[in-house]
Amino acid sequence: MSLMMAFCVVLLVLAIGDVVSTKTKAFVPSVFVSALLFLFGFWTFFPADIVGLAGFEKTIITLSMYLLITHMGTMLSIKELISQWRTVTVALAGVVGICMMTLTIGRVLFGWETVVAATPPLTGGIVAAIMMSDAAAAKGMENLAVLAIIMYVMQGFVGYPLTAIMLKKEGNRLLDLFRNGIVNIQKDVMAETAVTVEESKYKIFPPLPIKYQTTYMLLLKLGIVAWAAVGFSAWFQETTGFTFLSQYVVCLIFGVIFSEIGLLERKPLNLSGSFGFFMTGLMAFIFTGLAKATPQMLVQIAGSLMGVIVLGVLGMGILSMVVGKLLGYTKEMAFAVALTALYGFPPNYILTEEATKALTEDEEERKYLMDQMLPKMLVGGFTTVTIVSVIVAGLFVNMF
Numbered sequence: 076m077s078l079m080m081a082f083c084v085v086l087l088v089l090a091i092g093d094v095v096s097t098k099t100k101a102f103v104p105s106v107f108v109s110a111l112l113f114l115f116g117f118w119t120f121f122p123a124d125i126v127g128l129a130g131f132e133k134t135i136i137t138l139s140m141y142l143l144i145t146h147m148g149t150m151l152s153i154k155e156l157i158s159q160w161r162t163v164t165v166a167l168a169g170v171v172g173i174c175m176m177t178l179t180i181g182r183v184l185f186g187w188e189t190v191v192a193a194t195p196p197l198t199g200g201i202v203a204a205i206m207m208s209d210a211a212a213a214k215g216m217e218n219l220a221v222l223a224i225i226m227y228v229m230q231g232f233v234g235y236p237l238t239a240i241m242l243k244k245e246g247n248r249l250l251d252l253f254r255n256g257i258v259n260i261q262k263d264v265m266a267e268t269a270v271t272v273e274e275s276k277y278k279i280f281p282p283l284p285i286k287y288q289t290t291y292m293l294l295l296k297l298g299i300v301a302w303a304a305v306g307f308s309a310w311f312q313e314t315t316g317f318t319f320l321s322q323y324v325v326c327l328i329f330g331v332i333f334s335e336i337g338l339l340e341r342k343p344l345n346l347s348g349s350f351g352f353f354m355t356g357l358m359a360f361i362f363t364g365l366a367k368a369t370p371q372m373l374v375q376i377a378g379s380l381m382g383v384i385v386l387g388v389l390g391m392g393i394l395s396m397v398v399g400k401l402l403g404y405t406k407e408m409a410f411a412v413a414l415t416a417l418y419g420f421p422p423n424y425i426l427t428e429e430a431t432k433a434l435t436e437d438e439e440e441r442k443y444l445m446d447q448m449l450p451k452m453l454v455g456g457f458t459t460v461t462i463v464s465v466i467v468a469g470l471f472v473n474m475f
Contacts (some may be wrong), residue, residue, distance in 0.1 A: 081128035084121070085359050088112045100433040106358070106422050107235040113362040123366040131356040139353040141301040142294075144323050144420065146344045147453055148330015153277075156331055159454040161402040162412055166458040168398035169391040169413025170198045170467065176390030177383055184386075185379045191474045192219040193383040196226040198416050199464015203227075206468040214475050221367075222376045226383070228364040229373075233384055234417030235426065241411035242430035242452075246444050248405065250434060253443065278337035288340065293347040296339055304329040321465065327457055357421050391416070408448070412455035419460030423452040 076084075091112060092105035113121070122128065151159075174194060181190040192211050196204035204227035211219035283292070307329075308322035333339045344350035373380075391413045399409020415423045431444040 076122055076125065076128055078128060078130060081122075081125050082130055084116075085126060085129040085131070086355070088116070089355065089358060096429050096433075104235045104239045104426055104429060106361075106418075106425055107232065107239075109358070110231060110235070110362055110365065114365045114368065117366045117368070118370060121366075124363075126359045126363045129359065131359050136356055136360040139357045140323065141305060141326055142297055142344065143350075143353050143357060144326040145297055145301040145304065145330040145339075146342065146350070147420070147424070148327040148332075149334035149339050149341050149343060151327075151331050151450055151453070153331055153335050155450055156454070159450060161404065162451045162454045163458050164402060165395050165399045165404060165409050165412045166415065166455040167463065169395040169416055170459055170463050172390035172392070172394030172413070173198055173387040173416070174390075174467070175394070176386040181383055181386045185382055188216065188219060188475055189222065189379050190383060191471050192216070192223050193226045193379065194387070195464060195468035195471045196223050197230055197383065197387045198467050199419065199460040203464040203468035206465075206472055210472040210475060216475075218376065221372055222380065224364070225368055225372060225376060225380060228368050229380060230384055230417045231422065233388060234414050235422065237388070238411050238414045238418075238423075238426050239430060241407040241414065242427060242448060243434065245405060245407040245411065245448060246430050246434045248407070249444055249447055250440060253440065277335045280337035282337065283340065288346060290347040290349065293340065293343045294349065297343045297347075300329050300333045300339055301326055321462065324457060324462055327453075354421060354425075358425070361422070388414075388417075408451065411448075412451050413459075415452060415456035416459035416464070419456045420453070423456040424449065427452050 088109050089105070092107075092109035095103050095108045096105035116125075117123065127133075177190045177194045177197070181194075188211075192207050195207050204223050207223040208220045211217075211223060283296075304325040305322045308320055308325040311317070311320050311325075330339065334341055340346055342350075344353060392410050395409045395413035396406040399406060399412070402409075404412075427445065427449050431441050431448070434444065435441055
């Protein structure tokens with residue numbers, strides 16, 4: 076398959092996902108449709124490396140992750156990040172709920188070794204899946220090594236539609252408050268402006284003149300901050316021996332800090348016109364893991380796979396909703412935050428944006444919904460996938 080053919084096929088799959096999502100008003104999320112199409116494509120005529128053939132190689136994807144996550148940090152203020160402690164608590168409650176259900180009922184139904192291999196990938200991302208897969212393979216349990224990877228690949232099929240439903244319900248609630256006069260968006264916008272003025276006291280660097288805000292300059296500044304974040308993470312891990320401070324977490328934090336002090340503009344990838352390209356490559360790369368999910372593998376581990384997912388999501392939902400209610404979150408928002416453990420970034424961004432677009436065509440209302448829901452979804456995803464899942468996997472590798 077040629078470069079351009081692979082590129083067009085990959086973009087066609089992503090575009091079909093967008094069309095279906097738009098037609099169904101996000102009832103069927105685009106990431107869910109794209110995942111299904113990639114899965115059947117790999118089972119039929121897609122080469123396993125089609126995403127790489129399309130030009131989205133590992134190096135550009137890694138670069139995209141660094142830049143996108145740093146960019147996401149510029150969308151959050153320090154005040155807002157601190158205020159998200161409730162989101163972190165709800166996300167942690169979701170992970171605890173997963174572990175409680177799988178290590179109790181799951182152990183009885185599927186056996187200790189199965190739930191040990193499958194639980195960490197369910198709480199987060201690919202790092203946890205690889206850690207558990209390697210640990211199982213080292214013990215000679217090849218089927219459990221496969222289960223760990225497939226768990227990471229398949230959990231999104233449950234997480235995507237559930238999240239879309241929760242976000243749409245929460246979005247409808249927020250819009251009802253506004254349309255009934257209980258919440259005034261204009262006041263919120265004014266309040267946000269006031270916060271921005273207040274934040275100016277943190278600025279060290281003067282704003283870059285508009286005429287110099289070129290694509291190259293914006294990407295250069297973003298790249299320098301991301302580079303500093305990756306270097307700091309490596310230094311911290313080497314110095315302390317602690318691996319919980321992921322480079323992606325540091326990218327997010329550095330994005331917040333350096334936009335607060337004025338070195339970075341808010342939303343630099345949008346200003347440079349680069350956001351869509353980097354997001355496209357990252358979304359395409361996420362689905363490469365489906366190439367390993369052969370029909371034979373799925374049949375072999377289907378029972379334990381679905382059983383652990385159902386138990387985990389059930390435990391996640393119950394505990395996150397209870398804790399969320401105590402902290403003032405609706406059950407829909409709390410569950411949506413917890414569900415970020417099943418996919419992380421960037422699907423948490425895409426799902427939030429799709430739900431917002433499906434609920435209203437008014438740009439002011441869309442901005443209000445994004446301001447209300449996106450910070451929670453981003454912080455929830457980084458809490459579960461980037462931080463907690465690695466810690467859980469580090470504990471579970473010694474439990475076989």
